[in-house]
Amino acid sequence: MIKQELFGMTLQEMQDTLLPLGMKKFRAEQVFRWLYEKAANSFEEMTNLSKNDINILQENFTLITNEIEVLRDLKSNDGLTHKVLLGFPDGTSVETVCMHHDYGYSVCLSSQVGCSMGCTFCASGLHGLERNLTCGEILAQVYYFQRFLAMQEARVSRVVLMGSGEPMLNLDNVLKALDILHEEHGQCIGYRNMTISTCGVIPGIRKMTEMGRTINLAISLHAASDELRTSLMPINKTYNYLEVIKAADEYATENGRQVMYEYILLAGINDSIEDAKILANTMKHKNVVINLIPANPVPEKGFMRPSGNAVDRFFKALKEQKINVTVRKEMGKEIDAACGQLRASTLVGGE
Ligand code: SF4
Numbered sequence: 246m247i248k249q250e251l252f253g254m255t256l257q258e259m260q261d262t263l264l265p266l267g268m269k270k271f272r273a274e275q276v277f278r279w280l281y282e283k284a285a286n287s288f289e290e291m292t293n294l295s296k297n298d299i300n301i302l303q304e305n306f307t308l309i310t311n312e313i314e315v316l317r318d319l320k321s322n323d324g325l326t327h328k329v330l331l332g333f334p335d336g337t338s339v340e341t342v343c344m345h346h347d348y349g350y351s352v353c354l355s356s357q358v359g360c361s362m363g364c365t366f367c368a369s370g371l372h373g374l375e376r377n378l379t380c381g382e383i384l385a386q387v388y389y390f391q392r393f394l395a396m397q398e399a400r401v402s403r404v405v406l407m408g409s410g411e412p413m414l415n416l417d418n419v420l421k422a423l424d425i426l427h428e429e430h431g432q433c434i435g436y437r438n439m440t441i442s443t444c445g446v447i448p449g450i451r452k453m454t455e456m457g458r459t460i461n462l463a464i465s466l467h468a469a470s471d472e473l474r475t476s477l478m479p480i481n482k483t484y485n486y487l488e489v490i491k492a493a494d495e496y497a498t499e500n501g502r503q504v505m506y507e508y509i510l511l512a513g514i515n516d517s518i519e520d521a522k523i524l525a526n527t528m529k530h531k532n533v534v535i536n537l538i539p540a541n542p543v544p545e546k547g548f549m550r551p552s553g554n555a556v557d558r559f560f561k562a563l564k565e566q567k568i569n570v571t572v573r574k575e576m577g578k579e580i581d582a583a584c585g586q587l588r589a590s591t592l593v594g595g596e
Pocket residue numbers: 360361362363364367368369370408409410411444465
């Protein structure tokens with residue numbers, strides 16, 4: 246008999262699945278809490294369940310949290326950033342990162358194995374898209390870290406969808422995972438502490454607007470002119486950046502959230518004063534924040550990191566135009582350099 250995956254089911258789905266197997270309705274609630282509140286990753290841990298109910302669970306279900314394998318494990322020298330390459334039973338893998346900030350622990354999640362968007366500066370898209378992650382696989386990334394944190398009486402308090410994949414192309418599973426994390430008997434994470442980052446898939450932004458949750462929206466902009474953005478991000482041909490900004494404005498108005506624009510600074514490509522002025526004009530009078538990210542060098546692709554002075558110049562040029570701007574705080578730079586490349590090197594190296 247093929248076992249069904251239990252991790253990733255909502256409470257309603259658990260009730261609908263467990264009741265016909267002879268388990269009581271309140272047992273489904275107990276299982277839900279064991280998995281999502283207490284981060285259990287085996288049925289034996291569910292000590293308030295009867296032996297018979299544990300047998301039913303073992304005979305009929307799997308838990309993906311128990312089946313993922315850690316293929317690579319990197320910690321920054323300061324211990325604040327922890328990155329893992331998690332392998333799934335079908336042989337695919339994704340990167341997940343946990344960061345310890347002053348406000349708590351934040352986990353950066355992947356939503357797809359690989360990515361179809363082909364942004365030129367990104368290693369996650371190098372081998373194209375393999376598949377969408379299930380809701381359970383998205384959640385399992387959070388709970389991989391949550392299990393360790395629970396031992397120190399700490400918890401994951403923020404999640405960001407900024408790992409591999411385009412979350413808007415797997416939005417149903419992403420939102421289902423975020424809803425479970427938001428549950429009182431899940432991790433109880435507020436929507437305001439969740440961020441979905443997109444390269445600009447407008448139908449996804451509109452769907453989020455309609456759903457009305459107060460999830461933060463981040464847009465990977467990286468250029469404020471058509472020609473340049475298209476050369477860096479092919480998606481710009483389908484969803485032009487001005488249309489993307491319009492959709493993001495509507496999201497901000499309807500959902501009451503300030504939109505964050507991410508802008509990777511690539512030396513000699515998009516980091517001139519002229520680029521800053523075009524960007525400032527595009528964002529003028531908007532309630533947005535621009536997050537500047539000095540690029541990690543990828544010499545084989547001709548992408549170099551701008552100097553500190555170039556970053557300062559760009560930052561000041563935006564500030565002078567009264568644009569709300571930040572420079573991304575660097576965390577665990579020595580392992581950050583491998584962003585998206587852990588999986589890529591594993592694929593190439595066949596490790
Ligand atoms: S930057 Fe994001 S959308 Fe672009 S290829 Fe990488 S993972 Fe995909």
